[in-house]
Amino acid sequence: DGELGPPYAFFPVGWGLGEPVAPDPSASLEEKDAYATMLSEWSPADSAGEVFKLYWDVRADKQQAFDMLAFVEDGGFIDEQTDRVEVEMVTFNPNVNHFTLLKFVYDWTSGGNVQWDWAMRSVYMDTYSGTHGAAQLGVEMICVLLLALSCLAQARDLVTAFRTFTVYKFVSSPGNWFDLAHIALMWAAWLMWAVHFQRTNSFTMRDHYPVLSDPGADCRFFAVNSTAEADFLDMARHVEGASESLAQYSAVTSTVVTLFILRAVKSMDFQAHLGLLSRTLSATINDLAHFFFVWLVVMLSYAASGVQLFGHAMDSVSTLTKAMVFLFYQTVALDPTVFYDQFKHAAPYWVFQLWLWSFLFVVWLIMFNVLVSILIDGYVKVKEESGQARGLFEEVGDHITHAFRSLTSSKSAFMSDSQVMACLLAQKGGMPSTRQLREVLLSSISDSVTVRLKGGVEIDEGTMVSLTTEPPVAHEESRQQFLDFSMPLGEADGAGA
Template sequence: MSSTTIIRSIDSFSSKSSLASPTVHKSIQSKFHKIIQFFLSFNIDRKETDDNTEQHAILVLRAFFIYMIFVGNILIVIFLSQSKHDFFITNTFEYHLIDARFPVKSSWIERNIRSNPYKNVQNKYGDIFMIDFNQIATFDDIWQFMNETIGNVFYRSHIWQSNSTVTSQRSIRWVLDHFLMIGVIRMRQVRVKPEKCNIPKSYSDEIADCYPAYSLDKKDTDPFGPITLSDSTKINMKQAWNYMSADKTGMGSYTGQYGTYDGSGYVADLAQYVRTNKHFTNDINELEKFHWLDKATRALFIDIVTYNPSVNLFSYIKFIFEMPLTGGIFPSYKIENKQLFRYITSTKYILIGCEIIIVTFTITFIFIEIVKIIELRLKIFLNIWNWIDIILLIISILMIIANIRRLLTINSPLYGKMSIYISTFDDLTIKLLRLQSLFDTLSILLTSISIIRILKYCDFAVTIIRIKATIQRCFGDLIGFLVMFVAIMVAYAQFGNLALGQQAPAFSTVGKAFVALFRTVLGDFDYEAISDASPIVGPLFFFLYIFSMVFILFNMVLAIIVDSYEELGNEHRDVINRMLIDVTPVIKQSIRKFFERFGLWEKVKVIVQFIISAEDPLNSKTVADLLQEFKYSTTSSLYDELRHAFAHDMTKLISKKDFQAFLKYSRDDKNRQRDTLQSLFSGNIPLIDFNEQQEWSKRARNLCTIQQWAQLRYRIARLEELFYLIEGKIDYTIRTSNNLLQNVILSIERSDNENM
């Protein structure tokens, strides 16, 4: 269905549904015409059916500049949404929470006494040993980390600021002098139900239950611990022993190293309602006393939210402790800094304006895609650029929805009551942080894809056209190579997992091994870990893999691309003529009209010529200048052939000597054509001879570049040397054969004489 059909169908629809007067109907119809034509003008994919090349060049330039406005607004929104203080805040919390060392009890000294250089210190526990967050390995270490590190940072080193009219619960809690603590600290664990062990009968009397890996069908939802006892009046944190769904906790799912955990679980909000160090310590001691963490725990999450008013950044600190069914505790952490209040700085009007422009462009793109779908139907999915347009449109819509939802949540009455005085866990801010994280991720994807989409409008650049044509030519070969590459990588990953998986952490699973091998290709590898895992198999595996990747596979990629580029070089003129959009005349004409409108064209022309002559001391000319001279000094056929041959090298410089030689050749050719025609009309030359001369002259005038001419002369010289060499070899062969024949004749004569 063509665009004309679309317009007619819309016009017919409007004419049938309209009950207004004929004048109003015609105005509405003309508006429909203009709107549809405007949106169809952005469909630059119709250039194959467009006969007006100049009009199409104007269309491409207009679409390119309008799209660059869209990309520019996206970049402005991204840069204004980011803060240069993110790294410093993350580094501050890592120094005070991750790298800070805290004491552990003497019963666990033996595990690290050999590897840790720190000396033992004496305190209330007796002999102690200092570890940091990454060295946590037991439940006791977790409680010590909560008491010592987190307690020191969030409940001991602080500044109280309170008004006389409010209670202590309404006081502001400062953390590290610059951060405000939002809500309280939350501990959340996920548990599994015990199940029967699949063990030999000889062990079944001693071992009753086993605890599986975490999954949704095996998670525990029943109350546990002292809350199940009849006398539970001494328990203050009753909620910590009861299961809460993800809707009630307000937490999202998390994917760790050993599993994926949903937002449900058993929640303990520490120092709730009374945010003091005493209540925080009492809650920690109660959980530790009644063994809130045990072998049924599969993951523990600690969530903390702070706000830095100096830089307007919320910080979400999350500590994760995973306890797989194989045993052990594996700590990790995540620190995110987000700017939830984005419209309070001096750049808020710029940010709002850019976001409005992005929304306008998104609505426009939706209409354009609808028109393209109506026009192309299922053919729209046969072009890779249409796929990119659809993906770009989906990401833009999702980003707008996430931003609107974030704004509605911030401006909601419920969030308006939330403040820095809140003494419960602020799950609403957690939701906002997740929305902001989604918005940032979508904006990053939108920026990347929109920048890649610029190549769609760059068909006026010869270099980009060559690259695009090369990729199109070798796309099938690259897909075949990709399949072979993945197959070889999977084979090596399986081999690495089986041979090195028990000792090397990077090869503990097939997936990790695949990632490690891919990073090895980029030069990021730990050869010592591979060698230590297996002194014989490790180095052999490593060097075999490197040889396969570098010397075989990568050479194949280079060969595929280089061969395709060379094949394209033989026919690059036809390909470029088919793909190129010549916008140079349009740009020159636009510039000229702009300056002519102010009466400055002649002055600008003189200035440009002066600059060109100043930058070109040799007074060299271009191919465009040569063509300009050829208009008046040569025949039309030679002019057309030269213009076609140098269609994409108009700015190529020609020396003054070559320029004059070309002009002399053209004048001589024109004179020769005139003399030939005069001889023909006077009857001196037969028509057949004239046709033969014209055919020879036409073939002889197939001009080439200076480089091609030099290459041709070099090949002719080599060919002459080859002929001389062949001639010498033939002479040598003749002389040798004559000498041999004479020797044979002499030997025969001697034998005959001897016989006689």
């Protein structure tokens, strides 16, 4: 009747889609009627798109494995109905409790081509076992503590913004949003790790999985023990799930590390020499935005023409997206051996040469050098601005010297920055002039300076300043009287004479 059925000697695994299973004799009348209805509607064609699973058991010897493979080849397991073959292997290292899931995929496409791909995932089930696991747990606890402290610091900054009425400035800062996004991503990574740990911690396995009913059978090589098969598939499913969760966690944590590096670069902007990179990017951000817009237009133009000229012959430029990726790789690392012969035969020779040399001249030479020029120009400007600034080592030396003098020098000879700040804060409310500020600072350093003369006359610092300053003419007589009073009697008479 033209209907397709399963290959001979191979049995489909429909997982509920194959031939209906007869109900238990004690089943209700409704269940038996439903089974009769499904059986009347089912045909072998329903199994044409189902999965055919074959197992090679480790109990089979080498010769038996080759016999099983020959049976697959001769029995028509792969025929005109086959569109996909997957080969899966689960390996286990008992010394470190390490599982590896290896998968090969072969897809039959229209025209007879076979595309293949592979994937490998590995996972440790005993996460915190042994000395290495204990050390890992300690490091993770430290990381969580530091993350909590970072959250408290961000909360403190937000509270400070509310108290100082600078909430808009805090919210409108892209750097603050970048920090908050990074912190949120780190907490998401820890949540993913908790889910992964729950999967690995609940994992159990059997001593062995005798999937094949009889590894040494002369026929029906692939007959399976359904219970052992279900146990093996459950184990493989758990290994695949744990390895996939570990891969997703690794992807997020690698992104977290990259963002952490960007935050570190951003935080170095406080120092003139450490912030060369961040300040250079800030100085050139406007020019870079315009440059990348022009670069995108040019690259899209060459990608579109590349798809039209060479897309029919090379998969790397068969679509606009693939062509953009291909051109980017050729821009940063030109390798003519990858494309020259194929492109030369895929289009007229003169068109290929025109496309290639114009791309090299416009993109690879001009635009690439324009990008470098923009960055160098911004770097030169930033370098000129920070040329006279003190370097990191000088500032560190200043801090060390300041701390040493704070510990060893007397209060009357040295005033630390913290003391200056305390004085400034104490007098901030009622400080109308810089003269009063200077007097407060001087009075905090040492006691008042007083000169005691013969006869019990005391001259304070203010009087000394007035004596050394040229007085107005109107006060010359008062100044002379003061000098006459201060001198001994004999010297005063001599001075008068």
